[in-house]
Amino acid sequence: MDTPPFPLNTTFKYNSVLSAFIKENTISISISLELSSNRAIKQAVESGLGIALISRKVAEEEIHTGRLAALPMQGRSLTRKFYMAHHKDKYISDTLQNLIDRVDQWAGDYARRIA
Numbered sequence: 001m002d003t004p005p006f007p008l009n010t011t012f013k014y015n016s017v018l019s020a021f022i023k024e025n026t027i028s029i030s031i032s033l034e035l036s037s038n039r040a041i042k043q044a045v046e047s048g049l050g051i052a053l054i055s056r057k058v059a060e061e062e063i064h065t066g067r068l069a070a071l072p073m074q075g076r077s078l079t080r081k082f083y084m085a086h087h088k089d090k091y092i093s094d095t096l097q098n099l100i101d102r103v104d105q106w107a108g109d110y111a112r113r114i115a
Contacts, residue, residue, distance in 0.1 A: 018053065042068065082107075 022029060033049060035041050038058045045052050046067050062068040084100060086092075092100070 021027075033044060035044060038054055041052045041054060042059060042062055044050065046062070051071075056063070056070060059068050059070070063070050084103060
């Protein structure tokens with residue numbers, strides 16, 4: 001069976017995670033196109049140039065309108081880590097600390113829901 005063309009987002013910072021996932025699951029792909037934006041990837045897939053692995057959130061509108069179809073992925077899910085960052089000398093006010101605490105709580109709750 002021929003491997004489907006796979007548009008690749010060259011700005012994807014987690015290519016090593018994706019590469020490891022592909023290798024661990026003995027998936028054979030042919031990267032025929034390297035693109036620098038999610039929008040370009042979605043347009044390539046909409047035009048029939050292949051399939052793509054992108055965030056459901058990124059493709060939410062296209063999935064909802066039927067321009068793209070979400071394929072279920074079985075087994076291990078792919079996750080990304082996000083960090084809150086601020087300037088090293090930033091004063092953390094009580095209000096800002098409250099925001100940080102609330103985001104941290106939300107992130108923990110969300111991680112438990114999707115686990």
